[in-house]
Amino acid sequence: MHHSPRQFESQAEEVEHRSSLFRMVLESVVSLAIAVILFRTFQAEGYMISTGSMAPSLLGYHKQVKCPRCEFSFTYGVAYDDSVSANRFQTHEHSHGEVLHQSGQYATCPNCNTHSIDLTNVPRNEGDQLLVFKHAYYLKGPQRWDVAVFQNPIKPTQAYVKRVVGLPGEAVQVKQGDLYIDGKIQRKDLKTQNAVRLLVHDHHYQPKNDDFFQPRFVPVEVDEERSSHPSWVSEPEGFSFDSSDSDPLNSAVSLEWAWVKYQHWIRQGGHYLTVTPLEAWPEEIEQPEPVLGPVQFDPKKKQLSCRGAMTSEDCHRLLDRTENDDFRYAVALLYEKSHVAPVLDQYAYNSGVENQESIPVHDFLFECNLKVHSGEGEFAIEMFDGHHRFRNLIDFKARQVTLFVDDQNKPVRTGHLSKTSQQKSMQLEMSIMDRQVLFAINGQLIYQPLLFSETTEPREPIREPVQFGANGGHFEVTELKLFRDIHYTRGKGLHGVEEPYRLDQQSYFxxxxxxxxxxDSRSWADGKVERKYLLGKPFLVHLPSRQGEVKIGSHVGHIRIPDFSRIRYIH
Known part of the structure; x- marks a missing residue:
């Protein structure tokens, strides 16, 4: 076949272009590899977490679980070998002897309280891989709440990751779940709160085809006299309130607030006490055995009580034995109330054994998206910490935010809506963590934090920590989420628990x-970490992976594939 000189020139140019393109790609890959090697050599280094003592902020070996009822996705920690140890990186020994107990391959959904989720066929994922800035602490030591990587003083080849809470020269103590330095409670800013917060409930994930489930966010019922007033309406993604159809001449209607409350409903279990009034136990029913019976009656206090969530079997058994209306009403009320439990410091990441010692928590953060369809009306968020009720009120006509405590008529804080916070859609955040009140719109604090002190009286367990309401106007509330703060426990109680632990000038807690x-420092033989053992500050979770399913005929296997959703900066 005859080819013209021009065809040969064209083919030569195409071959040369392909060679140039290949060479450019090859040089780019080589240059990137060299840059990564140099960067890791002089600036950063990677570590992988194997266990879960920083979860859920940073994950060790775990299973990614999807609740079969509400489809909420959460992580459950698992052992990476036969000896589960402390939060360390790629090592098989632990000088401090930390053990992560597990009770079978079953998990509980933290969002809808579905129990006994079978994890047998759920594949295991590797822990988070951290990119650590090695020179972060050469000139200046870590700040409080920094996540730091450091060497095990006894075995320097092992590396640990924890959160720094005590600085050189300070006296550190963990008390009632909070951190105290030199006798004063330490308060986290909003950014740190968002970094450590733990989800209690996400309203977006509601169980489907589940008649037993009771929504946790519910409109507060009103009496018949107020039934004609505007009220909140449940929508697929949240709630709406519209007072535009109400009578503008009826001043009574304009002064009535409508509320939606959060109640911590659970399906079963628990050891908390619930009581209802009852004048007398019916004569036709045998008195329950003291202590042992599922339902107890105290004739002196005239109270009917039960521990944990009353089962439907116990409820129907009592209802079927008598026609006594007072008793039947008390039993039905006790059953309903008993399924609204105190919020506890439970971790979905941990096994049931580890959650047995859970205790009530009082520090919460509520987040929602508010759409304002009119320039009038008022919207409020009220939170309860076991002692005080804090109410943030947004007056859209006055363009003002005020904070009230309990039944006081005078606000303790006042702020103004900025131009950025006057948008039709805004993100609201209110927190009552570390004995302070914060309120932010679109990530910006509206007023100076309100600090309040500890009281001598114990705080009551909280079953309904938050509610929001409206008076006039037209609003939509979506993306409702409730979080809680870390509740620091005793650990082994060796350091900084029974009494303050004093650090020297070169050590951290x-x-x-x-x-x-x-x-950690609470439980180690030596509670301090000397500065010389600090390796650096982790700033990025990189190269994450998950188990992808592969089917070959009837065989189902798993392979590691990238999981870009886990890439995130570390605060």
């Missing part, structure tokens, strides 16, 4: 975010 299972 560190804690794990997963306080119930973390072995």
């Amino acid at each position: 560190v804690l794990g975010d997963n306080s119930p299972v973390s072995l």
